[in-house]
Amino acid sequence: MKVFIQTLVLIGFLQVYNVDSARENSNSKVDVNLEMAxxxxxxxxxxxxxxxxxxxxxxxxxxxxxxxxxxxxxxxxxxxxxxxxxxxxxxxxxxxxxxxxxxxxxxxxxxxxxxxxxxxxxxxxxxxxxxxxxxxxxxxxxxxxxxxxxxxxxxxxxxxxxxxxxxxxxxxxxxxxxxxxxxxxxxxxxxxxxxxxxxxxxxxxxxxxxxxxxxxxxxxxxxxxxxxxxxxxxxxxxxxxxxxxxxxxxxxxxxxxxxxxxxxxxxxxxxxxxxxxxxxxxxxxxxxxxxxxxxxxxxxxxxxxxxxxxxxxxxxxxxxxxxxxxxxxxxxxxNPVEGKPFKECPRKHKSTCNAKMCQLRKIDSKDVRYMNVCGSCPAVYPWIENPLGLKITTF
Missing domain, CATH: 3.20.20.370 (Glycoside hydrolase/deacetylase)
Incomplete structure (x- = not known):
């Protein structure tokens, strides 16, 4: 019974991450030039x-x-x-x-x-x-x-x-x-x-x-x-x-x-x-x-x-x-050591952010997005293949 319950919980654990059915054993994506560990x-x-x-x-x-x-x-x-x-x-x-x-x-x-x-x-x-x-x-x-x-x-x-x-x-x-x-x-x-x-x-x-x-x-x-x-x-x-x-x-x-x-x-x-x-x-x-x-x-x-x-x-x-x-x-x-782990505290940085709120549109859906940035606003909402939002699009 305990094994059965553990199995159900493991399934539930995976479902939290929306994991689909297990991948078939396949090396189709493995780089043939890689050495196996x-x-x-x-x-x-x-x-x-x-x-x-x-x-x-x-x-x-x-x-x-x-x-x-x-x-x-x-x-x-x-x-x-x-x-x-x-x-x-x-x-x-x-x-x-x-x-x-x-x-x-x-x-x-x-x-x-x-x-x-x-x-x-x-x-x-x-x-x-x-x-x-x-x-x-x-x-x-x-x-x-x-x-x-x-x-x-x-x-x-x-x-x-x-x-x-x-x-x-x-x-x-x-x-x-x-x-x-x-x-x-x-x-x-x-x-x-x-x-x-x-x-x-x-x-x-x-x-x-x-x-x-x-x-x-x-x-x-x-x-x-x-x-x-x-x-x-x-x-x-x-x-x-x-x-x-x-x-x-x-x-x-x-x-x-x-x-x-x-x-x-x-x-x-x-x-x-x-x-x-x-x-x-x-x-x-x-x-x-x-x-x-x-x-x-x-x-x-x-x-x-x-x-x-x-x-x-x-x-x-x-x-x-x-x-x-x-x-x-x-x-x-x-470089593990006893006691105090680091010789000095992590370096902190001075702020160089000129904050600006941008009202933008996504190219694919035309949905409006508000985006807070340091510096100037992009032309459109940044997305994959256009990470800096440089493409000018007429909506």
């Missing part, structure tokens, strides 16, 4: 540019001396609402080294406020790619080729630099919408775009102890609950796995939105549940603890946001817990 050789794979997939950090650092990283990540458009949430979450919070906390925003283009993107950047938060269009369901991403990923994520890079006035070299990571990776293709695209890491791949198997980030030089031991997962060697590209949470009945959920069996909607019960998930990291191997969510999750219950803030304050009382961005985790992974 071999089992990891711990002697050949060494830092700072190669790391085997493993639940251990390294032998030279005692577990209790490993800094516990917490990564708060938001998916989808950045709006005034989730901008405000981030401000309130980290209000009066400092890391043990005196540095400001950092969150990571995996944002897509449509409905994003590029002035808010700019100001998040000036505050030291990380901006990462989540595609131009967000696609048209999971099948779009499941069938996407390298060229599609290069357009969706490469053209988004152009937009970030142009409309948010952010140096695109500061954009280091990506997450595929719905966590629907496409075999090797999204990872190849990430490598071609010069990104440092991907964070699209959940694990339900390696949760206690959790899986540490690793590179894709060699074959990964990570399970593939959504699939299709990579099998090629993609040297130097880091994978920052999404270690699943457990709901109150022990079923796995890659993002908070996907947790089915929630505690009672009281601050105390919600905080205790969050702490129990945190302890699977903190009391085992200290692998980074990821909090993956959409800001709409805070509105699902009366006490969700209040409980989340209380949980952050609880963590902040610990002398070895650091709120960092996903790219900071990778920075640490390349």
């Amino acid at each position: 071999e089992p990891c050789d711990f002697l050949k794979c060494s830092l700072p540019n190669c790391r085997c997939s493993d639940v251990k950090l390294c032998e030279k650092i005692q577990t209790e001396k490993i800094p516990q990283f917490v990564t708060v990540t938001f998916d989808d458009a950045v709006t005034a609402l989730n901008f405000e949430y981030c401000d309130k979450i980290f209000e009066n919070i400092r890391n043990p080294d005196g540095c400001s906390p950092s969150a990571t925003f995996y944002f897509n283009h449509e409905y994003t406020d590029y002035t808010k993107i700019h100001f998040l950047w000036t505050k030291g938060h990380e901006l990462a790619l989540h595609s131009m269009t967000h696609g048209m369901g999971t099948s779009y991403w499941k069938e996407a080729t390298v060229d599609v990923f290069l357009k969706e994520f490469g053209q988004q890079l152009e937009m970030i630099e142009h409309f948010a006035k952010i140096d695109k070299r500061d954009v280091k990571g990506m997450r595929v919408p719905h966590l629907q990776i496409s075999g090797n293709d999204s990872f190849i695209a990430a490598k071609k775009l010069g990104l440092l890491y991907d964070s699209s791949w959940p694990t339900t198997r390696f949760t206690s102890p959790p899986l540490w980030p690793y590179t894709l030089d060699y074959k990964s031991v990570q399970d593939c609950p959504i699939g299709e997962c990579p099998d090629a060697s993609i040297p130097g590209l880091w994978e920052n796995p999404l270690v699943s949470w457990e709901d109150t009945k022990g079923y796995k959920c890659a993002m908070l939105d996907a947790c089915i069996h929630m505690p009672n909607d009281t601050t105390k019960d919600l905080v205790n549940w969050m702490i129990s998930n945190f302890n699977r990291h903190y009391l085992t191997n200290r692998a980074p603890f990821g909090i993956y969510l959409h800001s709409a999750w805070f509105q699902k219950g009366e006490h969700y946001f209040e409980a989340f803030r209380e949980f952050i304050r609880y963590l902040n009382k610990k002398p070895d817990v650091y709120f960092v961005s996903a790219s900071q985790v990778i920075e640490y992974m390349r």
Whole structure:
């Protein structure tokens, strides 16, 4: 009976991401020039540019001396609402080294406020790619080729630099919408775009102890609950796995939105549940603890946001817990040390944003979109194949 229930919950977990029926085993999209990944050789794979997939950090650092990283990540458009949430979450919070906390925003283009993107950047938060269009369901991403990923994520890079006035070299990571990776293709695209890491791949198997980030030089031991997962060697590209949470009945959920069996909607019960998930990291191997969510999750219950803030304050009382961005985790992974993880605080940027609100039309549907940008307005609403909105169209 328990196996049957677990099967139903896994199906429900996948349905949260609208996953279609499993892809047939096919190598039709695999680049024939790619070398297939071999089992990891711990002697050949060494830092700072190669790391085997493993639940251990390294032998030279005692577990209790490993800094516990917490990564708060938001998916989808950045709006005034989730901008405000981030401000309130980290209000009066400092890391043990005196540095400001950092969150990571995996944002897509449509409905994003590029002035808010700019100001998040000036505050030291990380901006990462989540595609131009967000696609048209999971099948779009499941069938996407390298060229599609290069357009969706490469053209988004152009937009970030142009409309948010952010140096695109500061954009280091990506997450595929719905966590629907496409075999090797999204990872190849990430490598071609010069990104440092991907964070699209959940694990339900390696949760206690959790899986540490690793590179894709060699074959990964990570399970593939959504699939299709990579099998090629993609040297130097880091994978920052999404270690699943457990709901109150022990079923796995890659993002908070996907947790089915929630505690009672009281601050105390919600905080205790969050702490129990945190302890699977903190009391085992200290692998980074990821909090993956959409800001709409805070509105699902009366006490969700209040409980989340209380949980952050609880963590902040610990002398070895650091709120960092996903790219900071990778920075640490390349040179792990005891205690204080970084030599200096992340660099903050001065604002260069001349904010402007633009009323635009989409070329395909002629729908009106309002778009806040830093600088001048585009001629039409930017979209894939026209990321800067340069085409003049008469409506």
